[in-house]
Amino acid sequence: MKRIFYSILTVMLTLSVGCNDDKFLNRPPTSLLSDDQVWTDEGQVLSLIGNLYNRYYDIASVKDWASLAGFNEAFFSNAGSYGEFQNNGWGVSNWGTWDYGYIRDINLFIEKCTAADKLNADVKDLFLAEARFLRASYYFELVKRMGGVPLILEPLTYDFSGDPSYLRRPRAKESEIYDFVIKEAEEIKTKLPVNAGEKSRVTKAAVLAMQARAALYAGSIAKYGVNTPQVALTGGEVGIPATLATGYYTKALAAAREIISGSAGAYALYTKKPDLSENFASIFYDKSNNSEVIFADDFKLKSGKVHGFTISNQPRYGAEEEEGGRINPSLNFVEAFEKLDNTFAPIPTVNSSGAPIYYTNQVDIFAGRDARLGGTVLLPGTSFKGRPVDIWAGFQLANGSIISGDDRGGQKTLPGKTVPEQVVGFDGPIDGFEFTAQSGFYIRKYLDPVVGSGQRGVQSEVWFVRYRYAEVLLNAAEAAFELGNLADAALYMNQVRARAGLLTPLTASEISFDRIVHERRVELAFEGHYLYDMKRWRIAHLIMDGNVISASELSTDLGKATKRNTQPWGLWSYKIYDPGSANNGKWIYKVTKLSRVTGADRFQLGNYYSYIADDIINNNPRIVRNPNH
Amino acid sequence: MKMKFHLIYTLALSSLFFSCDKDNYTAPKSELAGQIVYKGEPVGVEFAQVRVQLWQPGFGKLAAIDAGVSQDGAYSALLFNGDYKLVFPKGDGPFKTIVKDAAVMDTLFVKVAGNQKLDLEVLPYYMIRNTKFSGGESKVSVSLKLEKIITGVDSKEIERVSLYVNTSQFVSRGVNISVKDVNGSDIKDLNTISLITTVPALPTAQNYVYARVGVKIRDVEDMVFSTVEKVQL
Numbered sequence: 078m079k080r081i082f083y084s085i086l087t088v089m090l091t092l093s094v095g096c097n098d099d100k101f102l103n104r105p106p107t108s109l110l111s112d113d114q115v116w117t118d119e120g121q122v123l124s125l126i127g128n129l130y131n132r133y134y135d136i137a138s139v140k141d142w143a144s145l146a147g148f149n150e151a152f153f154s155n156a157g158s159y160g161e162f163q164n165n166g167w168g169v170s171n172w173g174t175w176d177y178g179y180i181r182d183i184n185l186f187i188e189k190c191t192a193a194d195k196l197n198a199d200v201k202d203l204f205l206a207e208a209r210f211l212r213a214s215y216y217f218e219l220v221k222r223m224g225g226v227p228l229i230l231e232p233l234t235y236d237f238s239g240d241p242s243y244l245r246r247p248r249a250k251e252s253e254i255y256d257f258v259i260k261e262a263e264e265i266k267t268k269l270p271v272n273a274g275e276k277s278r279v280t281k282a283a284v285l286a287m288q289a290r291a292a293l294y295a296g297s298i299a300k301y302g303v304n305t306p307q308v309a310l311t312g313g314e315v316g317i318p319a320t321l322a323t324g325y326y327t328k329a330l331a332a333a334r335e336i337i338s339g340s341a342g343a344y345a346l347y348t349k350k351p352d353l354s355e356n357f358a359s360i361f362y363d364k365s366n367n368s369e370v371i372f373a374d375d376f377k378l379k380s381g382k383v384h385g386f387t388i389s390n391q392p393r394y395g396a397e398e399e400e401g402g403r404i405n406p407s408l409n410f411v412e413a414f415e416k417l418d419n420t421f422a423p424i425p426t427v428n429s430s431g432a433p434i435y436y437t438n439q440v441d442i443f444a445g446r447d448a449r450l451g452g453t454v455l456l457p458g459t460s461f462k463g464r465p466v467d468i469w470a471g472f473q474l475a476n477g478s479i480i481s482g483d484d485r486g487g488q489k490t491l492p493g494k495t496v497p498e499q500v501v502g503f504d505g506p507i508d509g510f511e512f513t514a515q516s517g518f519y520i521r522k523y524l525d526p527v528v529g530s531g532q533r534g535v536q537s538e539v540w541f542v543r544y545r546y547a548e549v550l551l552n553a554a555e556a557a558f559e560l561g562n563l564a565d566a567a568l569y570m571n572q573v574r575a576r577a578g579l580l581t582p583l584t585a586s587e588i589s590f591d592r593i594v595h596e597r598r599v600e601l602a603f604e605g606h607y608l609y610d611m612k613r614w615r616i617a618h619l620i621m622d623g624n625v626i627s628a629s630e631l632s633t634d635l636g637k638a639t640k641r642n643t644q645p646w647g648l649w650s651y652k653i654y655d656p657g658s659a660n661n662g663k664w665i666y667k668v669t670k671l672s673r674v675t676g677a678d679r680f681q682l683g684n685y686y687s688y689i690a691d692d693i694i695n696n697n698p699r700i701v702r703n704p705n706h
Numbered sequence: 707m708k709m710k711f712h713l714i715y716t717l718a719l720s721s722l723f724f725s726c727d728k729d730n731y732t733a734p735k736s737e738l739a740g741q742i743v744y745k746g747e748p749v750g751v752e753f754a755q756v757r758v759q760l761w762q763p764g765f766g767k768l769a770a771i772d773a774g775v776s777q778d779g780a781y782s783a784l785l786f787n788g789d790y791k792l793v794f795p796k797g798d799g800p801f802k803t804i805v806k807d808a809a810v811m812d813t814l815f816v817k818v819a820g821n822q823k824l825d826l827e828v829l830p831y832y833m834i835r836n837t838k839f840s841g842g843e844s845k846v847s848v849s850l851k852l853e854k855i856i857t858g859v860d861s862k863e864i865e866r867v868s869l870y871v872n873t874s875q876f877v878s879r880g881v882n883i884s885v886k887d888v889n890g891s892d893i894k895d896l897n898t899i900s901l902i903t904t905v906p907a908l909p910t911a912q913n914y915v916y917a918r919v920g921v922k923i924r925d926v927e928d929m930v931f932s933t934v935e936k937v938q939l
Contacts, residue, residue, distance in 0.1 A: 307797050618927075622879070623878075623879040625882065676880055677880040678880075679880060682797060682927050691768065691770070694768075695769075704797065705795065705798070705927070706795060
């Protein structure tokens with residue numbers, strides 16, 4: 078016993094010997110890099126700026142499928158999301174952002190990069206310009222969601238004196254934030270490369286595109302803010318004086334024209350493929366020499382940066398995983414696409430006397446429409462990854478009764494037959510059955526046609542396009558329209574429309590506010606523009622006024638900017654079973670109200686600018702609350 | 707020896723399960739309740755749209771206690787006893803708040819001590835009077851009178867008058883089965899307004915519906931409503 082005790086004691090004493098060797102104890106940590114190490118090495122700085130790029134804020138992104146398709150442009154065929162169609166609007170905190178940690182990190186980057194003297198001067202200038210672009214981008218995001226915010230351009234440091242009040246800054250005016258974004262873009266555009274091949278790092282064109290968009294937003298808030306006098310603060314933190322509108326529109330047009338002129342690189346509309354719908358869908362997945370994309374959030378297979386958009390939204394029938402089909406574009410959205418003669422018309426389900434129209438092929442009902450419809454929406458009768466989608470709601474018999482199933486591809490015996498057969502599509506639509514095309518449609522935009530993109534172990538590398546040339550053209554068209562230059566507005570808008578197969582150009586006199594609103598809605602659908610556009614034109618509370626949509630008004634006033642859009646509707650196809658009749662085997666369509674849609678959205682005036690959280694105001698009482706909160 | 711160790715461990719462990727009630731507050735018990743009224747008459751609103759905010763200063767960080775206003779203009783909140791400031795969020799409700807003086811504006815100072823009733827006097831833009839509902843043959847009709855309360859520079863025009871019908875007692879802009887709108891510009895006489903709407907086939911077997919009339923005032927977000935009435939079909 079004693080021996081064991083002594084031997085343990087000896088071992089412990091040996092281990093407890095220390096030394097006083099400073100060199101031995103003060104070793105640099107192997108898991109941290111010091112400022113000196115980082116700011117002498119270009120590669121290290123690149124990884125720092127890469128981190129800042131990855132923290133870029135998008136209100137909608139392929140990383141989060143539901144963020145892309147709100148506001149009744151689509152129904153969510155996902156049991157956990159039905160609530161979105163059963164409530165009557167949004168909380169005032171929705172879409173809020175207040176990430177001053179990100180701004181501080183960018184400010185620190187700028188401060189340290191400016192001080193770094195061991196970096197090559199060209200490289201240093203580029204890094205600084207990139208950081209300033211990211212900072213301006215986030216302030217742009219902040220002002221869109223929150224209105225004017227404190228404009229902090231240097232890293233703030235607390236001195237631990239017990240009184241942090243000297244760090245409190247009031248909110249800047251909304252116009253001041255827009256001015257800042259526009260001014261930053263003006264200053265850094267010459268420091269950035271002119272390179273149309275670069276998509277994921279900022280280029281001169283990306284900065285100009287941001288500048289044009291920011292100026293356009295500011296201009297429209299100045300012009301249309303008068304329609305909602307309640308959405309304004311006396312200090313100007315929310316609301317821009319109407320007198321500034323022309324100035325902003327002029328800047329927007331100038332910036333957009335700089336891209337269009339080609340001085341920022343050779344950008345053009347994407348026109349590689351002869352099938353116009355396929356061509357439109359390709360903009361979002363074709364990453365080789367894509368002349369349209371200006372700036373994108375890029376992904377790469379096997380790199381860890383991939384996303385599951387295709388998994389969530391692939392057609393359920395033959396899907397690579399047992400899920401998909403979540404975003405179902407609504408009939409409201411589908412009907413917004415024009416006919417090729419530039420007129421608006423409902424999807425023709427019945428003729429003028431109210432009798433159903435019989436179609437030989439399922440997809441015929443959508444014939445003669447804007448090609449972007451087929452490029453954005455996966456229509457019944459079309460294919461994905463070489464497999465036709467199987468969307469049909471059932472058989473209709475001669476007496477008008479319906480035979481349908483309650484499971485995907487469900488079987489029943491038709492009258493006069495002995496063997497059960499399939500009576501509903503493997504993609505639905507089945508009311509309340511998640512992952513089937515409950516509205517009758519699937520989304521096509523961003524769906525990745527590569528094999529494996531729908532597998533959880535592989536996922537997709539389709540990029541998320543933040544700025545593209547078509548939007549620049551539409552920005553130019555809108556700015557020109559607001560400045561009274563209708564001929565130029567028509568010129569720019571017709572380019573975008575011609576690419577979609579709308580070959581009859583609109584004349585200058587046909588360009589109207591409704592046309593501008595419509596064109597952005599269909600061209601830029603599911604790209605994160607819809608909410609911001611409705612907000613800046615101050616029409617969100619008119620479009621989503623809380624009233625239910627009746628079947629009769631669904632198809633009226635198509636193409637009107639303030640057309641009600643409070644509930645998603647569906648369009649279901651049925652196969653005729655009437656042996657002996659000429660219509661046997663043909664298709665009819667019925668406008669359908671989905672049972673899971675019970676609410677009607679109302680966009681409150683308090684939704685125009687998001688709620689600034691109480692803890693932010695408690696920490697900084699100089700922050701004034703947003704209107705109607 | 708071994709037993710003793712076990713005992714010590716068990717005792718040490720069991721000490722972790724002790725707790726004290728020092729940091730457990732009792733739940734708030736005092737109910738502050740009341741109605742939004744104009745000269746003692748309740749002002750009807752849409753449910754879940756208008757709210758009353760209660761602020762209790764003096765405890766460090768501030769956050770409002772929201773009390774929702776129901777269809778008949780009633781609100782209630784369970785509170786701790788103490789001093790509260792009661793306000794309507796700016797722009798909320800189909801009415802103007804009554805400004806007492808420049809210092810306190812429209813804030814009400816409420817001392818809560820036990821249950822109490824507090825009606826909130828406001829100035830609605832319009833009041834709906836003499837509503838008479840009648841039903842039959844799948845139709846609901848109503849006649850009413852509108853009284854313009856706020857006149858002069860602050861007065862506002864009527865945007866539209868709407869009759870809403872629903873199968874349950876919750877009747878609003880978003881929750882209804884039938885609506886009839888009349889634009890404000892089409893109303894010639896505020897004293898005789900009548901609306902009629904057709905009720906579609908009801909999803910449930912019932913021979914009655916609930917109806918109410920709402921008035922949308924230009925540039926005011928919330929609508930003012932009549933009481934909800936059960937109408938036999």
